[in-house]
Amino acid sequence: MKKAKRLMVFVLAFLVVVGLGACGQKADTTASSSSTTASTTAAVKATVIIQEDGKESDKQEVALAKDTSLFDAMSENFDIKDDNGFITSIDGKEQDKAANKYWTFTINDEQVNVGAKDVTVADGDKIIFNLAGF
Known part of the structure; x- marks a missing residue:
């Protein structure tokens, strides 16, 4: 038992x-x-290059969720300031109205004329932000 x-x-x-x-x-x-x-979800990879007057000062490979706006991508990877979606400062480098210097950006060597909030980052994009005079 x-x-x-x-x-x-x-x-x-x-x-x-x-x-x-x-x-x-x-x-x-x-x-x-x-x-x-x-x-x-984090299937999008892009390259972001920061320039001043055409000279590279920073370059980062970023991994993002699909359908991420360029503004959100920049916010997640850089210290930025903006004015209604148009980036005015990246990592402390600010636009200078007196010197007529402004941030512009290209995606895959194509000039973009809308704010970063209006652009969605695609896989493989090469994004160049350039602070330059006009």
């Missing part, structure tokens, strides 16, 4: 351990699927 009770306790303990192990595996699977979702 004692052997039967010990066997029963052993079997129950075994089932509990196996059951907990299965729960742990399921939790790990859920965690890996969440990280997979996060990695597909």
Whole structure:
């Protein structure tokens, strides 16, 4: 009788351990699927180059979520100030109205004439911000 009770306790303990192990595996699977979702969300990579008068001062490869605006991308990776979506300062380098110097930007060598809030970053974009006089 004692052997039967010990066997029963052993079997129950075994089932509990196996059951907990299965729960742990399921939790790990859920965690890996969440990280997979996060990695597909951050599927856009772009290069941002900061210049002053055409001379490069900073260059960063940025990873972003799909459909991120250029303004949000810049906010996440640089210290910026803006005026209604038009960037007026990047990392402390400000536009100078007296010297007629303003921030402009190109995407893939194409001049962009709207604010950074109105542009969505695409995978592989090369974005150049240039502080220059006119």
